[in-house]
Amino acid sequence: MHKFIRKPYYEQFYKSLHDSAENNYKKAIAALNLLQTNVEDIMCGLEIKELEKQLSVIHVSGTKGKGSTCAFCESILRNYGYKTGFFSSPHLVTVRERIRINGCPINREKFSSYFWKIYKQLEQCQDVENDYFKMPSYFMFLTIMALKVFKEENVDVAIIEVGIGGEYDYTNLFSNTAVTGISSLGYDHVKLLGNTIEEITWHKAGIMKPGSITITSEHQPKTSLNILQKRAIEKKCSLYVSTPMNTNDALGNRIELGIKGPAQWHNASLAVQLINAWLNPQDYRTESFEMKSTPSVQLSKEILNGLRTCCWPGRTQIFKFSSELTYYLDGAHTLESIQYCVSWFQENIPHHSLKSKKVLVFNMTGSRNVEDLIKLFIPCNFDFVFFCTNRIQLQDIFSDNQNLKINEPEEYNRIIEYRNYWLKLNKYFNSSNTKVFRNVSEAHMVINNLSVNQQLHVLVTGSLHLVGAFLNLLDPELKLSCSLV
Structure with a gap:
């Protein structure tokens, strides 16, 4: 077993489960998750x-x-x-x-x-x-x-x-x-x-x-x-x-x-x-x-x-969650792809409504110069900027989207750094309008509450894993995003 897999996860995997097809699939996902390695091992x-x-x-x-x-x-x-x-x-x-x-x-x-x-x-x-x-x-x-x-x-x-x-x-x-x-x-x-x-x-x-x-x-x-x-x-x-x-x-x-x-x-x-x-x-x-x-x-x-x-969810995808809330999902994570993403977002948001607000939800993984990437979003004039981990909610070894190789406190500290980068680059930005979230469920709940009295256009980008976590909540079977299943 890889050294970073903690014993409780392994024991959780081997807990007694019924042999139904559903649980057989869940056990397969748990066993697969236990094979996760740091990227260097690829x-x-x-x-x-x-x-x-x-x-x-x-x-x-x-x-x-x-x-x-x-x-x-x-x-x-x-x-x-x-x-x-x-x-x-x-x-x-x-x-x-x-x-x-x-x-x-x-x-x-x-x-x-x-x-x-x-x-x-x-x-x-x-x-x-x-x-x-x-x-x-x-x-x-x-x-x-x-x-x-x-x-x-x-x-x-x-x-x-x-x-x-x-x-x-x-x-x-x-x-x-x-x-x-x-x-x-x-x-x-x-x-x-x-x-x-x-x-x-x-x-x-x-x-x-x-x-x-x-x-x-x-x-x-x-x-x-x-x-x-x-x-x-x-x-x-x-x-x-x-x-x-x-x-x-x-x-x-x-x-x-x-x-x-x-x-x-x-x-x-x-x-x-x-x-x-x-x-x-x-x-x-x-x-x-x-x-x-x-x-x-x-x-x-x-x-x-x-x-x-051709259907490829999570890439320049517009998802209308409600009459007041529209998500713009794009897993852009390089300098040029984020430049394209910004252009695409600005071209597709309506500009006529005074009640319309723009929200950025961002995270980044890997060894990239995040400060250089974050500043590309400044021309969008976002009203709210949220930084969020890629976690959907609590850890679950039986989840298709569980990443056991990421340390939760380290991940949370990293998005706090991203928030600090943003405020450093935008000295006049209202700091109360930028937040950090430990998981996507919390971020989505706050966004949903904000949309009660105003139209929100929410750009989720920086990581395909972040986009995937949001789609898990918005369209868990990808039936509205694409006829995949």
Whole structure:
């Protein structure tokens, strides 16, 4: 057992439970939560070769937009009639979102069945130390499980989103990847990937494979393109830069994207090219490893429908909770993505009502310069600014959203620091209008009370985990956000 898992959680897991399907699922979630590790442990480079056979894979890395790019890819392929598998992270409401078949999270019964089959098989191979089993980490376990599910469910294609980096990411198991994509690059996870854009790009390009086709977004720093070129030659991989997609179809009608926001055009363009390369690899095969522009793609009805019907909750999502309360949810967590988020929020809030108030709810995880990010929200002129942990409410080892590796007092002290940053940057801001909350339930209750006599437009951002915690309260089955289950 990992050293940071406290014994009470372990004992709670092994308390007597009835063997109903529901409790079997809860026990699976508890066992999975006990595999949570610090982020550094994701990077050990473990390979599980036997699980990569027979899978046709589209593998996507990047800093910004890799999840949206994968979502567009999956939606388009499904519109073409292919049976799809989709592995992504993190989840928002239920861990089952990470493993999808034809766009839908696998159901509880299947999740439990696959989980325990793999868990027990691995358990038999482990050494026992201090009465605890040494198992793969949370993310690694889910990666193994996803590949097992995709093989057993006979998917035609698996779309795999990288967790962190690429070169040493647990998803980088494949030696015969058909197509790889690299979305927009920037500074993120610098403790793991390096302090320079060159180092970060090197890691992200690690998913390139000999003989595969790699397509990168055109929205890249010049230095990143130079590193990608060097890595393509090193890996003997065909490298293309995605050409921007037209915003109008052949009839002149505006193309509709299911995921809103200006940055999504870059992700949609990349997705269209990745799908075209998977469908028509002969158009991209070349003996040269020099960087080239992608060929033009005719936007078929399947592509247009796939782009329009693509659903990716928690990214530039507007959720009308009541007539007086509207949430704007976006898991932006990098400098550029927060800049996009601010623009999107300002474009979508109404400006005509004197009773309308603006609220920011913010948290940030990881090793980022939070002060630089927080100041980007100043132009929005928020009336209230709240800082909140990512916890929904009290700790519960059987919850899909329990994070056992985060120390609650440390997390709370961190958001107090964020509040201090905000007040330092905004010397004239009314300090009584900024608060810190130990959990999302408390924050939502205060926001709901504030909306009794006035319209509130609430931007929740900075962390996908924070967005997911709010969706757990607002739309626990994601039925209003997206037809996922």
